[in-house]
Amino acid sequence: MQQQNNPLLCDPETGICEIPGSTQISGGIGAVSTIEKPIKLIYFTDPICSSCWGIEPQLRKLKLEYGDNIEIDYRMGGLLPDWSYNSGGISKPSDVAHHWDEVSVYYDMPIDGEVWLEDPLPSSYPPSIAFKAAQMQDHHKAIDFLRMIREMVFLQKKNITRWENLGLAAQKVGLDTTQLKKDYEGDAKILFEEDLKLAREWGVRGFPTMFFIDAAGKKKVVYGSKPYSAYEEAIQQLQPDLSPKSYNKDWTVLFATYPSLTAREFSELTQIARTEAENLLEELTNSGKLKKLVTKNGSLWTLKEH
Numbered sequence: 001m002q003q004q005n006n007p008l009l010c011d012p013e014t015g016i017c018e019i020p021g022s023t024q025i026s027g028g029i030g031a032v033s034t035i036e037k038p039i040k041l042i043y044f045t046d047p048i049c050s051s052c053w054g055i056e057p058q059l060r061k062l063k064l065e066y067g068d069n070i071e072i073d074y075r076m077g078g079l080l081p082d083w084s085y086n087s088g089g090i091s092k093p094s095d096v097a098h099h100w101d102e103v104s105v106y107y108d109m110p111i112d113g114e115v116w117l118e119d120p121l122p123s124s125y126p127p128s129i130a131f132k133a134a135q136m137q138d139h140h141k142a143i144d145f146l147r148m149i150r151e152m153v154f155l156q157k158k159n160i161t162r163w164e165n166l167g168l169a170a171q172k173v174g175l176d177t178t179q180l181k182k183d184y185e186g187d188a189k190i191l192f193e194e195d196l197k198l199a200r201e202w203g204v205r206g207f208p209t210m211f212f213i214d215a216a217g218k219k220k221v222v223y224g225s226k227p228y229s230a231y232e233e234a235i236q237q238l239q240p241d242l243s244p245k246s247y248n249k250d251w252t253v254l255f256a257t258y259p260s261l262t263a264r265e266f267s268e269l270t271q272i273a274r275t276e277a278e279n280l281l282e283e284l285t286n287s288g289k290l291k292k293l294v295t296k297n298g299s300l301w302t303l304k305e306h
Contacts, residue, residue: 008080008096010051012106015225017049017079018206037071038239044199044209046079047127047146050100051225052208053154054107056147057268058228060258064269065244066235074135074143075195076128077207083122093120100154101297107225108264108274110298115157125192126161127153132195133180133188134170144173151260155295214238228268251284260302 010017043059045052062070083092093116100113115121127149134142148169152158158165163181170177202211212220212234220234235242248254249270255261261269267277281301284290293300 008048008050009099010049010103012051012054012103012225015051015054015208016206016223017046017051019079038069038214038242039066039071039235040213041070041072042075042211042213043072044075044077044195044204044207044211046077046124046207047131047149047160048121048124048153049077049079049207050103050107050111050154053111053150054103054109054225055208056109056150057262057265058226058231060265061228061268062231064247064257065232066242068245069239069242070235074131074146075198076131076192077199077204077209078125078128078192078196079207080121080124093117104297108298109154109262110295110300111154112157112295112297114296115153115159118157119159121153121159121161123161127166128195129188129192130166130170130180130184132191133183134175136183136188136191137175137179141173141175145169145175147260148173151300155293155300210234212238251280255290255301255303260300262298262300264298266301 008017063072095116097113097116100111100116104111104113130149131142131146134145149160149166152165152169153160160166160169163184166184167177167181170180206224208223208225210222210231212222212231218238220237222230222234232244251266251270254266254269258265258269261281263274263278263281266281267274270277270280272280281290281292281299285292285301289304290301291304293302
């Protein structure tokens with residue numbers, strides 16, 4: 001795949017969406033705020049980072065197996081400030097459309113790149129600021145909000161810099177939309193700037209970047225999209241005594257935990273073969289238990305409302 005200067009052109013081989021002129025992650029990091037669980041995971045991401053969408057299966061499994069022992073701190077990295085800073089290569093949104101279709105196949109996660117043809121995003125900053133506003137209200141709902149706006153941009157071809165889409169996502173996950181808009185236009189911008197500053201200080205130049213840190217300050221960095229074993233190994237190196245928690249793999253329990261799942265996610269979480277996982281999802285759809293959203297590059301399943 002041809003290397004380009006635009007950060008939206010992620011390299012599936014390395015699993016990284018990288019900011020132009022990137023350098024390696026620096027060795028030193030500053031002090032970490034209080035760790036309430038054995039390990040703190042500081043996750044630098046961006047709402048429109050396709051590689052971050054690609055690791056949703058691994059991240060969701062990590063939460064089920066190690067969630068009792070890991071505190072996850074989501075930070076926004078600022079992948080696309082605007083379209084003016086490029087130094088060549090990809091220079092306009094439409095150039096991203098085909099690339100997203102390629103990435104979708106590579107990660108086996110549904111992505112429809114046509115949003116870049118139909119209603120292109122000028123920047124990833126507005127949805128990032130909206131996420132910080134959501135965090136100000138409720139950390140759990142903020143994660144649901146981030147998932148919702150990712151589904152909007154990757155599957156539904158919706159421009160998530162538009163307030164009507166951000167507001168709709170907030171409403172669906174139970175956030176106070178009036179308060180969200182107030183914070184979005186106010187203090188959330190400061191929190192976003194703090195995230196960008198931290199990313200610079202820690203040498204974060206691409207996404208996803210995850211810092212696993214224990215109470216003693218020891219750290220392991222997992223850079224880019226990696227297999228599940230890489231995240232588990234980082235935990236084991238810091239805390240060898242931590243073991244994965246077994247969880248209920250029944251489809252009803254999984255959909256109660258994660259209201260929307262792709263076939264790749266369902267396969268990862270149930271630990272059944274990818275083809276078998278999709279067949280089961282199809283059976284549940286045909287029997288009226290699940291609802292299926294079809295995109296040109298894969299589908300998303302949700303519980304059917306009765």
